[in-house]
Amino acid sequence: MLSYIPRLHPGEIFKSIESRFHSHTLSSSISKTKRLLFGARDVNISLHFPTKLDYFIEQTYGLLQIDIETLLNEFTLWPFYMHFIKKKKHDQIKRVMKEGKLSGASASIGINGSGFFLTEIPKYCPECNKHNIELYGELFWMRIHQIPNIIVCPIHNCFLEESVILEGSPYKTPIYTLSNQSCPISIPRRNSNSLLFNISKFMVNILNHKIELNFDYRQQAKSLGYTRNGFIDQVGLSNDIASFFSSELLEFYFPTQGLKSPKFFTKQLINEGYKILHPTRHILLQYFLKTAKPKPKSRIPFHDLLEKNHKCRNPICKGFKVNICKSFDLHYEKKRKTSIGYYKCRCGMVYS
Numbered sequence: 001m002l003s004y005i006p007r008l009h010p011g012e013i014f015k016s017i018e019s020r021f022h023s024h025t026l027s028s029s030i031s032k033t034k035r036l037l038f039g040a041r042d043v044n045i046s047l048h049f050p051t052k053l054d055y056f057i058e059q060t061y062g063l064l065q066i067d068i069e070t071l072l073n074e075f076t077l078w079p080f081y082m083h084f085i086k087k088k089k090h091d092q093i094k095r096v097m098k099e100g101k102l103s104g105a106s107a108s109i110g111i112n113g114s115g116f117f118l119t120e121i122p123k124y125c126p127e128c129n130k131h132n133i134e135l136y137g138e139l140f141w142m143r144i145h146q147i148p149n150i151i152v153c154p155i156h157n158c159f160l161e162e163s164v165i166l167e168g169s170p171y172k173t174p175i176y177t178l179s180n181q182s183c184p185i186s187i188p189r190r191n192s193n194s195l196l197f198n199i200s201k202f203m204v205n206i207l208n209h210k211i212e213l214n215f216d217y218r219q220q221a222k223s224l225g226y227t228r229n230g231f232i233d234q235v236g237l238s239n240d241i242a243s244f245f246s247s248e249l250l251e252f253y254f255p256t257q258g259l260k261s262p263k264f265f266t267k268q269l270i271n272e273g274y275k276i277l278h279p280t281r282h283i284l285l286q287y288f289l290k291t292a293k294p295k296p297k298s299r300i301p302f303h304d305l306l307e308k309n310h311k312c313r314n315p316i317c318k319g320f321k322v323n324i325c326k327s328f329d330l331h332y333e334k335k336r337k338t339s340i341g342y343y344k345c346r347c348g349m350v351y352s
């Protein structure tokens with residue numbers, strides 16, 4: 001059991017605890033730090049999915065007095081990712097984080113096959129760093145800044161900065177040293193895009209379980225009026241999503257796809273629902289469906305249907321292209337959930 005561990009700060013990410021322990025104990029190597037905290041040298045110190053947490057709790061319980069569930073729910077990104085993982089896989093992923101290796105965890109939530117690079121470089125907000133130094137006397141990485149693809153600080157509305165690598169190799173997921181050199185308190189870069197700020201706050205609300213996500217995208221799209229002949233109007237939906245978020249914002253989240261991105265993920269999510277895809281794709285669609293207004297229904301008034309001239313197109317009819325179909329009836333189609341008008345000529349031909 002360890003004789004020392006830094007105190008945990010509210011809102012801190014687990015990787016920050018590892019880094020502060022490494023610095024406070026003046027450890028001679030990263031391998032030594034891994035052995036002390038996790039009992040092994042080959043532990044992958046992941047920002048998103050730390051592992052061997054059971055061993056960490058065993059070694060620090062006398063000092064921290066927290067259990068494994070508290071550690072997972074308050075100091076890791078598990079409360080965020082769990083929304084995008086099917087419930088039957090929750091125990092499997094948590095077991096990986098408690099006992100096993102990293103392999104398998106990120107694949108189960110769609111990171112590996114989603115086309116997104118999951119960065120392991122911690123991010124920080126210069127304003128938050130200044131506040132934390134004044135309040136706690138030291139720097140630490142905050143959990144809300146490590147949410148995948150979060151771009152601006154949800155507190156101060158300034159762009160997040162990446163920490164500078166001062167120790168180890170970025171390809172071996174090193175322990176980044178927390179200092180004024182790795183996290184310089186620079187002049188904050190202010191964000192002027194209110195939508196970008198709102199999406200960041202939306203992500204934090206997901207992390208804190210303040211928003212209930214609805215993955216029945218088909219039903220939501222229908223309720224907003226995105227239907228065409230009884231089917232989902234995917235082209236109209238993806239075009240409205242592209243217009244809603246603007247090219248500038250979409251390039252932040254999809255630098256290689258830009259405005260084309262909604263066409264790719266909208267079709268997948270609408271057709272397959274709770275599909276294993278990068279959480280950012282779900283978040284943008286969820287945000288749009290929660291904030292979009294229902295489309296106005298373009299209906300032809302009933303009296304206009306009656307007044308329209310519908311000429312018979314039956315070649316053997318005596319009044320071919322001359323006679324006007326006077327008989328009109330309106331039926332509600334349950335399968336298509338729409339009303340259809342039927343015109344009947346004296347020859348017996350019916351048109352809809």
